[in-house]
Amino acid sequence: MEAGGVADSLLSGACVLFTLGMFSTGLSDLRHMRIARRVDNVQFLPFLTTDVNNLSWLSYGTLKGDWTLIVVNAVGAMLQSLYILVYLHYCPRKAKVIQTKSTQRLSFSLTIATLLASASWTLYGFRLRDPYIMVPNLPGILTSFIRLWLFWKYPQAQDRNYQLLQT
Template sequence: MEAGGFLDSLIYGACVVFTLGMFSAGLNLGWLSYGALKGDGILIVVNTVGAALQTLYILAYLHYCPRKRVVLLQTATLLGVLLLGYGYFWLLVPNPEARLQQLGLFCSVFTISMYLSPLADLAKVIQTKSTQCLSYPLTIATLLTSASWCLYGFRLRDPYIMVSNFPGIVTSFIRFWLFWKYPQEQDRNYWLLQT
């Protein structure tokens, strides 16, 4: 990747910082494989750290979880799905270019669904006229992360990175609008009930 000056450095840095902040919410680790296949150091570093953090989250959850059998079964199922995906992409798609395209498409679909998932709470927010179920800090983090990755994808002319992160910008603005329409002051009764 060619260095394009200060703007490129700023975009790369934003991708790393904002994405590492977002890993507390959990992100698709398929981007690590995509970055490795593409030889993209930014994707590799960010998703390696993310994989380590998510592994720590799972181990901590397993340690403190009272019903370990259910969680272990879910974790084993997830690992099985990951191994099937790995087998498909690395064994059944021998052409590296085809693998890159298919893996990019897979990661994009997963990322888009992740960014659209908060819209499931939209009906609840409108029905209750309360944004209590939405996280304002997560909305800011989503906007910053998705915007920086959109810019990064644009600079690389990588449609998988660019297009998959655009819904994060759109859904963030929808959530900001909901915070504006139903300000937290309307949720005072909820806060009073909890104290």
């Protein structure tokens, strides 16, 4: 193996090691939430932004075929998703749609618009064979289908603040 190859391998290993170390710092928050059974001062936004960042870099690594990017960001995305799930489990303000079994707080028109926009951009990217257009729009399609499932599972109740007119 030539000197450049060894240096590249060492640098790749260091990137993976240090980045996984950084991602694992959330394990202390995870431990705290599980022991305390509440979120206390644990912040949600860093988990979410890091997860989005990991998924973006994972997509890029996949497109590029770079296994260093793929491995480290797949592990990072799994850890961040785990942190998010535990946070949501112990957060006192749970998802209102599931808690109330009502989709009144969701916008059906926004769901349809998001699905159509994301699907059309994905198809456009597919037609151009441009993964940089396709991949970022896939989450919009996925989340739209999840919201449509919620509308199916928890249909919006009719407005009951009116009385029927007697004829």
